[in-house]
Amino acid sequence: MSVQQVDQGRLQSPFYPRYKALDRLDTWHTWKGYTSADALFDGELEYFAIRNSCAVFDLTPMTKYRITGPDSLDYIDRLVTRDMRKIAAGRVAYAVWCNDQGQVIDDGTIFHLRDGEYRLCSQERHLAWLTAAAIGFNVTIKEETADIAALAVQGPTSYSVMKNLGLKGIENMKPFGLMHFDFQGSEIMVSRTGFTGDLGYELWLEPGKALDLWDALFEAGKLHGITAMGTHALEQARIEAGYLAAYEEFLPADETIRTGRSRSPFELGLDWLVDFKKPNFNGRRALAEEKLNGSTWRLVKLDIEGNKPAHHSYVYAKPRKNKKEIGFITSAAWSPICKQNIALGSVRMPHGKVGDSVWVEVYYQREMHWSKVMAEAKVVDKPFWFPPRRGATPPGPY
Amino acid sequence: MTDRYDAIVVGAGHNGLVCAALLGKAGRKVLVLEANSQVGGAAVTRSFADGYSVSACAHLLYQLQPEVRKDLGLQFALAADDIGTIALSADGKHVRYSGENVHGVSDADSKSYRDFHKRMSRFAALLRTYLNKAPPRLGTKDRKDLFTLAQLGLDVRRLGRKEMREFLRLIGMNIYDEVTERFDSKLLKGALSFDAVLGTHLGPRSPNTILTYLYRLAGSGGRLAAPAGGMGSVSEALAQVAREKGVTIRTAMPVKRIVVENGRVTGVESEGGETFSSHTIISNADPKSTLLCLVGAKHVETGFTRRVNNIRMQGNAAKLHLALDGLPVVNGLEKKDFASRLLIAPDENYVERSFNPAKYGETSPQPVLEITVPSFRDSSLAPTGKHVMSAIVQYAPYKLKDGWDDKKRDAFMKTAVSKIAQYMPDIEGRISASEMLTPADIEREFHISGGHWHHGELTLDQFLFVRPVGGAAQYAMPLDGLYLCGAGTHPGGGVSGAAGRNAARVILSREKSA
Numbered sequence: 078m079s080v081q082q083v084d085q086g087r088l089q090s091p092f093y094p095r096y097k098a099l100d101r102l103d104t105w106h107t108w109k110g111y112t113s114a115d116a117l118f119d120g121e122l123e124y125f126a127i128r129n130s131c132a133v134f135d136l137t138p139m140t141k142y143r144i145t146g147p148d149s150l151d152y153i154d155r156l157v158t159r160d161m162r163k164i165a166a167g168r169v170a171y172a173v174w175c176n177d178q179g180q181v182i183d184d185g186t187i188f189h190l191r192d193g194e195y196r197l198c199s200q201e202r203h204l205a206w207l208t209a210a211a212i213g214f215n216v217t218i219k220e221e222t223a224d225i226a227a228l229a230v231q232g233p234t235s236y237s238v239m240k241n242l243g244l245k246g247i248e249n250m251k252p253f254g255l256m257h258f259d260f261q262g263s264e265i266m267v268s269r270t271g272f273t274g275d276l277g278y279e280l281w282l283e284p285g286k287a288l289d290l291w292d293a294l295f296e297a298g299k300l301h302g303i304t305a306m307g308t309h310a311l312e313q314a315r316i317e318a319g320y321l322a323a324y325e326e327f328l329p330a331d332e333t334i335r336t337g338r339s340r341s342p343f344e345l346g347l348d349w350l351v352d353f354k355k356p357n358f359n360g361r362r363a364l365a366e367e368k369l370n371g372s373t374w375r376l377v378k379l380d381i382e383g384n385k386p387a388h389h390s391y392v393y394a395k396p397r398k399n400k401k402e403i404g405f406i407t408s409a410a411w412s413p414i415c416k417q418n419i420a421l422g423s424v425r426m427p428h429g430k431v432g433d434s435v436w437v438e439v440y441y442q443r444e445m446h447w448s449k450v451m452a453e454a455k456v457v458d459k460p461f462w463f464p465p466r467r468g469a470t471p472p473g474p475y
Numbered sequence: 476m477t478d479r480y481d482a483i484v485v486g487a488g489h490n491g492l493v494c495a496a497l498l499g500k501a502g503r504k505v506l507v508l509e510a511n512s513q514v515g516g517a518a519v520t521r522s523f524a525d526g527y528s529v530s531a532c533a534h535l536l537y538q539l540q541p542e543v544r545k546d547l548g549l550q551f552a553l554a555a556d557d558i559g560t561i562a563l564s565a566d567g568k569h570v571r572y573s574g575e576n577v578h579g580v581s582d583a584d585s586k587s588y589r590d591f592h593k594r595m596s597r598f599a600a601l602l603r604t605y606l607n608k609a610p611p612r613l614g615t616k617d618r619k620d621l622f623t624l625a626q627l628g629l630d631v632r633r634l635g636r637k638e639m640r641e642f643l644r645l646i647g648m649n650i651y652d653e654v655t656e657r658f659d660s661k662l663l664k665g666a667l668s669f670d671a672v673l674g675t676h677l678g679p680r681s682p683n684t685i686l687t688y689l690y691r692l693a694g695s696g697g698r699l700a701a702p703a704g705g706m707g708s709v710s711e712a713l714a715q716v717a718r719e720k721g722v723t724i725r726t727a728m729p730v731k732r733i734v735v736e737n738g739r740v741t742g743v744e745s746e747g748g749e750t751f752s753s754h755t756i757i758s759n760a761d762p763k764s765t766l767l768c769l770v771g772a773k774h775v776e777t778g779f780t781r782r783v784n785n786i787r788m789q790g791n792a793a794k795l796h797l798a799l800d801g802l803p804v805v806n807g808l809e810k811k812d813f814a815s816r817l818l819i820a821p822d823e824n825y826v827e828r829s830f831n832p833a834k835y836g837e838t839s840p841q842p843v844l845e846i847t848v849p850s851f852r853d854s855s856l857a858p859t860g861k862h863v864m865s866a867i868v869q870y871a872p873y874k875l876k877d878g879w880d881d882k883k884r885d886a887f888m889k890t891a892v893s894k895i896a897q898y899m900p901d902i903e904g905r906i907s908a909s910e911m912l913t914p915a916d917i918e919r920e921f922h923i924s925g926g927h928w929h930h931g932e933l934t935l936d937q938f939l940f941v942r943p944v945g946g947a948a949q950y951a952m953p954l955d956g957l958y959l960c961g962a963g964t965h966p967g968g969g970v971s972g973a974a975g976r977n978a979a980r981v982i983l984s985r986e987k988s989a
Contacts, residue, residue, distance in 0.1 A: 356737045
């Protein structure tokens with residue numbers, strides 16, 4: 078009897094051979110079925126590449142859907158809370174989408190590739206929801222995760238690298254813009270987007286050209302400190318930028334079992350993404366009611382005293398007597414670039430207004446023994462890291 | 476320039492007429508728009524051959540609520556009341572039942588049937604109270620809802636410990652298990668099995684068929700009647716009452732869409748391009764047609780759309796109409812027996828086997844039939860000395876493999892007629908005209924998507940709090956100003972008027988509290 082051999086284990090991105098060649102640490106994890114490096118040689122140095130030169134991250138495993146058809150705009154406009162009519166072809170929108178109860182299913186970026194043709198990139202897989210949302214619309218939804226290879230090129234020198242790569246007109250691309258270029262006879266889409274809060278680009282192309290692109294990119298960046306990076310560095314940068322991660326800052330609403338464990342856009346600080354001028358979108362009725370009656374939770378950005386990251390900490394209203402637990406930390410890190418002990422957290426309303434002080438109970442371990450300290454934390458408004466170069470057009474030639 | 480109304484009812488089915496009449500009675504300016512040229516929806520009398528008329532879809536009246544008759548002062552004549560049932564046997568040893576009495580079975584069965592009927596009637600009476608109320612919402616703090624919920628719990632509890640247990644045991648169960656445990660008579664088991672699955676896409680072994688049986692009894696204890704002039708007379712009488720209350724009814728005016736502006740309904744547009752304005756639109760059409768076709772998914776949210784799209788509402792019953800030049804002969808029946816309802820469902824396994832092909836998109840080669848001869852009681856339906864036979868024939872699945880066409884309809888009609896001929900050997904020679912309506916025809920002619928005359932299977936997952944779907948059980952849809960009032964809402968199908976009445980009451984009470 079013959080046994081048919083099937084591929085087992087993690088999938089490999091088309092960039093895998095290059096990652097593997099650079100890998101010194103051999104620490105990998107699964108990301109949406111793909112093998113993905115935690116770090117390649119030193120997570121901290123890779124992080125500094127994002128902030129000081131240029132880091133490259135393989136984001137092929139990120140879930141991608143192609144949405145086309147005559148009703149694609151109507152479809153997307155009902156799907157997400159923000160007004161998609163304002164997003165012209167050649168623009169990218171950060172968006173959040175909810176269920177009928179106004180609870181966040183996921184957030185992601187929507188690329189208006191060409192007239193009526195969209196790509197939706199999400200943290201989690203949502204084909205069932207996207208298909209249900211298509212009932213009554215003339216649209217086609219195709220999961221294209223494996224059909225598109227993608228690289229993030231992030232950091233101050235990324236613009237110079239793009240120029241060296243020969244992308245003409247890239248100097249005019251504004252943040253959240255996208256353009257199509259020819260790359261060795263096939264098409265490459267470049268968007269000025271990223272998950273690091275820094276100047277940066279994302280490159281999208283057919284998997285067959287992936288390695289050629291990698292080689293051309295590293296050639297173009299060799300005098301600009303180009304460095305491959307793993308997830309560890311990205312996570313560090315993501316917290317500094319104040320971006321949300323599914324399963325950290327929120328649980329996709331369709332994954333929650335207990336009531337009250339999901340979050341609305343208001344509870345994630347995304348009020349600016351909810352446009353009640355639209356007559357209908359998923360969650361509108363529930364969100365209008367929440368707007369009227371008030372939310373339960375608030376997402377806070379915290380600047381915490383001391384230098385011990387407040388991983389998994391409780392947040393209190395007061396440091397001692399009647400201290401009253403008001404929430405918890407969802408992501409925490411020591412930020413080397415800001416020299417700040419930073420965190421994102423979820424606290425109950427009305428606590429956590431910008432400028433308020435809250436108290437974070439930080440646990441830390443020294444030679445096996447655990448200690449705790451009650452650290453004061455200021456609720457801040459702006460992202461911890463938001464350099465002017467991120468918004469500059471054209472960006473400077475660092 | 477468009478006309479403005481306080482409320483517009485889309486569809487002049489009997490529920491739509493009840494709702495419109497009640498709103499008219501409360502002083503509202505109401506317009507009813509009907510696509511067909513007659514009012515009544517599926518409760519109509521229609522000529523199918525020269526001189527022969529028949530109730531085109533529903534042919535027996537057993538659910539019309541006294542509350543509806545009382546509120547509207549509704550008057551119409553009955554051609555027959557308390558119609559008995561005869562389960563036909565090829566050898567002439569038929570079983571007859573009516574109320575709690577059954578004849579033609581052993582003494583043990585006869586006693587057992589009395590017990591069965593008593594218990595079922597008791598449970599049905601419990602359900603009956605809730606037919607005429609908007610079902611309570613779950614998880615709300617609304618006092619009225621909490622009260623109704625508490626009342627429901629109390630009513631079930633008040634059955635007593637033993638009967639409550641029985642109620643909870645039986646409510647989700649199938650009729651097959653219950654009748655096979657209780658009875659010996661194959662004919663009786665077959666007939667009761669068939670009664671439970673009439674008009675459904677269920678076999679006697681499908682779960683929930685006790686519930687469908689109870690629902691049948693809930694309306695008026697299972698007492699069957701036939702209106703004089705066919706079912707259309709009820710609709711005509713309702714339309715008459717509605718007009719007296721100031722309601723405008725326009726027939727042959729199909730609605731193309733319900734107009735939505737800025738997140739609320741503002742009117743309707745007819746196929747002919749006429750527009751009518753109102754901030755209250757009440758649809759008598761089924762939930763799928765209303766929300767997915769007339770309104771459009773674009774105007775409601777995804778979770779709701781998905782639930783509506785998933786409503787199980789595929790019809791599986793065909794309607795057969797025969798014009799006969801005389802009464803057929805049935806072994807062991809007298810002429811007067813044609814006043815009864817005749818069933819061809821020789822045993823419980825036969826009914827289940829009849830259902831089997833329907834699961835795979837095929838018609839039953841051995842169908843089950845409910846036969847009435849309405850002209851026997853009502854001479855207005857056929858020329859003197861001639862007769863009309865009206866039969867429900869199962870199973871004829873809406874989703875037939877490769878779809879329905881004339882050839883497949885004719886073939887199924889032939890199957891049905893030859894099945895009848897096994898009991899009425901001279902039937903074929905007596906047929907002067909015939910007509911069959913498959914679920915596909917019912918969908919087209921009565922504008923019911925799926926051709927399911929209950930506008931949705933009546934099972935626990937589509938019942939009470941979750942009919943038509945969860946979060947929309949109280950007639951108001953999650954779109955400002957839009958209501959449903961048809962069989963797709965609580966309590967469900969049958970010519971009961973309850974859905975229309977409940978909807979009207981909800982609309983009026985919301986107006987008051989607004």
